[in-house]
Amino acid sequence: MNAVGPRRQSAGRLHRTSLRKTGLDYAVTWSVIGLFLIFALIALHLASFILIPLTLAVVTGLILGLAADKLGTLGMPPMLNALLLTSAFAVIALMVGSAVMEPVQNLLGDAPDMIDGALDYIMPRVEHVSWLHRPLQALIHGPISSETMLENTGTIISTLATGVTPALLQILIFLGSLVLFLANRLAIRRALIIGFQDRERRLIAIRAYNAVERALGFYFATALVLYAAFGTVAAIIAMLGGLGSPVLWGLSAFLLSFIPFLGIALVTLAMSISGLLVHDGVLLGLLPAAAFFLVNGIFENLVLPAVMGRRLQMNAFMLFVAIVFWTWLWGGVGAMLAVPLSLIVVTLASELLPKGKAKPSLPQ
Known part of the structure; x- marks a missing residue:
């Protein structure tokens, strides 16, 4: 009887030792995760x-x-x-x-x-x-x-037709x-x-699905109105700045506003180039782009957060990374999908992650 206890303790120690993971085990685990992510990206691209x-x-x-x-x-x-x-x-x-x-x-x-x-x-x-x-x-x-553009018009048209x-x-x-x-x-x-099997998880799934629909619907319904007003302001700036085609500038600003950072940067750059081509002076040529950039800054930092509220605010850096990633993966459509996909992830995280406040460990 006395020998049974030590044998059990020894077997327990051996079992715990066998379950203890080494650095190689962690390396293998992360390697498998990395390979899975690489193959997932390849599948998404193909x-x-x-x-x-x-x-x-x-x-x-x-x-x-x-x-x-x-x-x-x-x-x-x-x-x-x-x-x-x-x-x-x-x-x-x-x-x-x-x-x-x-x-x-x-x-x-x-x-x-x-x-x-x-x-x-x-x-x-x-x-x-x-x-x-x-x-x-x-x-x-x-x-x-x-001259070369005019000569190669047929080739350009055939190339466009191939993509149609x-x-x-x-x-x-x-x-x-x-x-x-x-x-x-x-x-x-x-x-x-x-x-889902149990009732609690089903309720969580219902809340998460409804939250995603509400967040997407509210965000894009509000953004549609606000970006339409912003596009109207961009058309007025283009008209007063003598850039021509105010409808095109307004629609471009409206559509590209749904791609944060990159869309506005493209419109600002295009306005700068057009202003320099239209006007002789550099300051006068850059004035429409500067006015557009100033209005966009007021709109993005004051108007949009006040209307949307903190509930739908996303981290600017993570949103920029998402736009770059989806643009790299799926092109222009991926850039347009970056905001809704990020909003879905943020909403699901807020619904599924624990709501308890983290207690920081302060130094003594």
């Missing part, structure tokens, strides 16, 4: 043709979820509800596209003259910089000159996915909730 319209349809369906609920309370069948919302979304997109098309066509028609004017403006100012002579000469006589067919397929996938998601969103929601 399947981007399908995943981009599907993800965009799901996000759009979640944004339109509140509107679908409102129409559902009126007794409208789910499929008719989905067709109505999808048709309204497509009509609005076509209206925006048609509004942009005419100024873009005018801009493309004036592109050779604009390039020549830009080169005439730049060349006298950089003649003293010796290392810029060769790149600028290549730009003038190379493939981006106005995949884009049309993706649009059809998006519209079909959006209709089916809106028509079956309640069934999808029910299946996700039933997937």
Whole structure:
């Protein structure tokens, strides 16, 4: 009997020793996680043709979820509800596209003259910089000159036509996915909730799903109104600054405002270049871009936080990283999806993570 106790203690120590992980075990674990993430990124990139319209349809369906609920309370069948919302979304997109098309066509028609004017403006100012002579000469006589653009118009059009067919397929996938998601969103929601076994987890899932729909719907409904007002201000700045095509500037500012940081930077840069080409003086040329940047700073730092509130505020650095990541992975559509995907992650984290306050360990 006395020998049994030591043997049990020895066996317990051996069991604990066998369960103790070494540095090599941790290295293997993190290596497996790293390989999984790498293969996941590869899969997301390779399947981007399908995943981009599907993800965009799901996000759009979640944004339109509140509107679908409102129409559902009126007794409208789910499929008719989905067709109505999808048709309204497509009509609005076509209206925006048609509004942009005419100024873009005018801009493309004036592109050779604009390039020549830009080169005439730049060349006298950089003649003293010796290392810029060769790149600028290549730009003038190379493939981006106005004469070469006119000569290669057929090649450019054929290249654009080659990309039209995949884009049309993706649009059809998006519209079909959006209709089916809106028509079956309640069934999808029910299946996700039933997937959890106990009642407490089902309640958490219900709260999280509803919170995501509310956050997306409120954010984009509010942003739609605010960014429309901001686009109107940008159009007025472009008109007063003599940049031309105020409708194009306003729509560009409105659409690109949904891509924080990068979108506004592109509009500001474009206004700077256009102002320098239109006006002779540097200060006068940069004045429209400076006014636009100032209005954007007031809008982003005062108006938007006051309307949105702290509940929907996201970390600026993490949002910038998300925009860069999704732009690198999925291009322009990924940049547009970065904000809603980040908002979904933030909302789920606020709903699922423990609410208890952390108690810091203060030094004695």
